Amino acid sequence: MLVIDRPTAQAALSISDAIPIAASALRAYSAGDVDQPLRTIIRPDGIDDLMGVMPCYVGGEASLGFGLKAMVLKPANPARGLDLHVGVVIVFDPDTGLPLALIDAGAITAVRTPAVTAVATDLLARKNAGDLAILGSGVQGRGHLExxxxxxxxRRVRVWSRTPMHSERFRAWAWSHLGVEVEVHPTARAALEGADLVCTTLASKEPVVSDEDVAxxxxxxxxxxxxxxxxxxxxxxxxxxxxxxDSRASARxxxxxxxxxxEEGLIGPDHVLAEIGEVLxxxxxxxxxSDESTLFKSLGLAVEDVTVGFAIAQAVRDKGLGTVIKFH
Known part of the structure; x- marks a missing residue:
């Protein structure tokens, strides 16, 4: 079994490389080639932590087999300098069933989530869309800019974050890593004004985007x-x-x-027009x-993590990287 840490996984697969892989996962899911239950969430009484487990089987043309993601959400972690979400993705050998690779889940999430968004954006955004607003300046904000x-x-990028210092760090990172100039805005509304392409990456419990904010x-x-x-x-x-x-069942x-x-009676159960895989x-x-306002609501699917996990495992193995553990 390969054990693949975050730096190794990050070096193995870029967001651009992951876009066609994400498309194949979405297509397989909507084609019925994936067996995937809704994720299991464990929320023990008396604490803010939770655990999520997301297994799946990928069949069809890809025939990758079994894999799962297990993650723990620890609200106290950011103050420790650690990620809010921590966990692993495990993929299993399709022939023997033996564990093939154990991969840092954070590295996979950082790649597959923006890659899925890229697939949806390419299908749904106007071809000339390019005035981009990003709400949230963390790992997903950076990945979604890429x-x-x-x-x-x-042609234009604006950012807003609840913490102004984080927005300034985002601006410095975008220039140093991508050569992209970013405007920092004091409010979400100001960042959104006139934008024709928007990514919201906020772990918020209350709405930040109002109807009048979006063109x-x-x-x-x-x-x-x-x-x-x-x-x-x-x-x-x-x-x-x-x-x-990405999934009707997950969205419901x-x-x-x-x-x-x-619940407020503003939309019906048929308000979701399609899964992205169905568009593909x-x-x-x-x-x-052209004047249609489109929304892609991303929940994150096990098939996305597992498909990208198999790709990372193959790339790492081909390069002779990772740590090999004798499992059997």
């Missing part, structure tokens, strides 16, 4: 709120949008951004008008 640069000719015809990728009691978007904005998801069970507007398969046309 992802948007991979699929659109970005008609814009495409928005909502990444940060991945629990039923978390929201980034006001209900009126969601009602206005043509909504696409886990997306506060969609559950709350339905030609079952839905995606964007239909």
């Amino acid at each position: 992802a948007m640069l991979a699929v659109r000719a970005v 008609p015809g814009a495409h928005l990728n909502a990444i940060g709120a991945s629990f039923a009691d978390h929201r980034e978007l006001a209900s009126a904005f969601v009602r206005r949008c043509s909504v696409f998801v 069970a886990e997306s506060g951004d969609l559950i709350v507007p339905e 398969l030609g079952r839905h046309p995606g964007r239909r008008r």
